[in-house]
Amino acid sequence: MEKQQNYEALQRISRITAHLAPFTSQMEEADLLRGSVCRSKGGSSGFKVAILGAAGGIGQPLSLLMKMNPLVSVLHLYDVVNTPGVTADVSHMNTGAVVRGFLGQQQLESALSGMDLVIIPAGVPRKPGMTRDDLFNINAGIVRTLCEGISKSCPHAIVNLISNPVNSTVPIAAEVFKKMGMYEPKRLLGVTTLDVVRANTFVAEVLGLDPREVNVPVVGGHAGVTILPLLSQVKPPCSFTTEEISYLTERIQNGGTEVVEAKAGAGSATLSMAFAAAKFADACLRGLRGDADVVECSFVASEVTELPFFASKVRLGRMGIEEIFSLGPLSEFERSGLEKAKKELAQSIDKGIRFIRK
Incomplete structure (x- = not known):
């Protein structure tokens, strides 16, 4: 009996702290994404949302606002840097959405698995000495990589594209989805x-x-x-x-x-x-x-x-x-x-x- 109680206690602690560290294996991810774990006790059902670029200037306040949305049951935060900190911070808010953090491109597909809505504010701001073409090439490359991940992990998700320049990145996303054989124009929306x-x-x-x-x-x-x-x-x-x-x-x-x-x-x-x-x-x-x-x-x-x-x-x-x-x-x-x-x-x-x- 004592062994069983200790095991259950460890399981509870594991569930509470799981969002602080990125997933280390596909098996661990599968366990954490089961419905019994993904929903807070008493939490209402809702949609699974991923924010790609969650640690950036737009991504952080957007993560906060989406954590507050009662229609969100699971919120995945992905970025190439600083995701654990943002995830820990946002996860302390006592709203219904369960938050998981993902760090680095090796965890992109895990971050996107099973998502209903993907929001993409990822990209870099223009810096001193950087030409507009430099900025375009960097952000275009980021969007291409993220859309390839979407095609593999959640091809039927609705995609909200924020990354600038939207007038070019939405066509980029469409071309990537076409190449991957997953283009659904009704699900690709540039955020204006x-x-x-x-x-x-x-x-x-x-x-x-x-x-x-x-x-x-x-x-x-x-x-x-x-x-x-x-x-x-x-x-x-x-x-x-x-x-x-x-x-x-x-x-x-x-x-x-x-x-x-x-x-x-x-x-x-x-x-x-x-x-x-x-x-x-x-x-x-x-x-x-x-x-x-x-x-x-x-x-x-x-x-x-x-x-x-x-x-x-x-x-x-x-x-x-x-x-x-x-x-x-x-x-x-x-x-x-x-x-x-x-x-x-x-x-x-x-x-x-x-x-x-x-």
């Missing part, structure tokens, strides 16, 4: 929610409204002039002067630069990006749950324009994207902006495709 979040905030400031009551569709892409807020379709319906339209459009397009300059070289938009990513991930999970009328903007494979990818309003459901909405009626200002956006988008998309096909 930060543009919508900013648009709602800035428009609310001008109108004197609560930003939570404002909804601005933002289409096109996720960089500079490719970001096209449709101010003619704002809800609640309202009108703007020509000066207000110009001011709001430019501020929404340059929101990232505004943060970088305010931080004086000490970083970029990490907190607001994590908030936006968590908001979009929650929408994807509600869609997976079967909630009706879950509509968000996202950079996706699309026939809305002649381009192969375009950010549009999409309705989310159990299979990922269930419907992609047309642009609707545009103002003259927006039609002009659309042509500028498409020209730059075409180059970014092509750059991503060529990175994999070369």
Whole structure:
């Protein structure tokens, strides 16, 4: 009897501390992922979510926010450095999701095994002396490796891609999935929610409204002039002067630069990006749950324009994207902006495709 009690005590301690150290074997992983272990006592059922790049500037606050989401039952945190510390920190939060940490590329497939939703904020920020091409090549390579892992371990998961430049990394991911024979365009979504979040905030400031009551569709892409807020379709319906339209459009397009300059070289938009990513991930999970009328903007494979990818309003459901909405009626200002956006988008998309096909 005493032996049995000691064994059970050791098992409990092992379960409690398991998340602090990365998995050392496939057998250990299989044991830990059994339902009886993965759920906290009394925890409700939910979805399995992985964050790739969890120790980064976006990844850490995003990990915190996803740990708070009641739709998440299992949260896997993966990065090439510092994952044990982030995992230990987040795991102390008394919410229902059970947290597991994974460290290094050798544990990528374990981190992804059985996931319903994969969120990818992984990548490096631009550093002094680094050209835009240097940055692109590093982040493109990271996305390629992670998507190869997804193809092997959770090919039917919904993928939320945050890594910049989104206008190129989403086409990169699509090409990787095609090569692996696992491409499901309805499950690959570029996260452009930060543009919508900013648009709602800035428009609310001008109108004197609560930003939570404002909804601005933002289409096109996720960089500079490719970001096209449709101010003619704002809800609640309202009108703007020509000066207000110009001011709001430019501020929404340059929101990232505004943060970088305010931080004086000490970083970029990490907190607001994590908030936006968590908001979009929650929408994807509600869609997976079967909630009706879950509509968000996202950079996706699309026939809305002649381009192969375009950010549009999409309705989310159990299979990922269930419907992609047309642009609707545009103002003259927006039609002009659309042509500028498409020209730059075409180059970014092509750059991503060529990175994999070369």
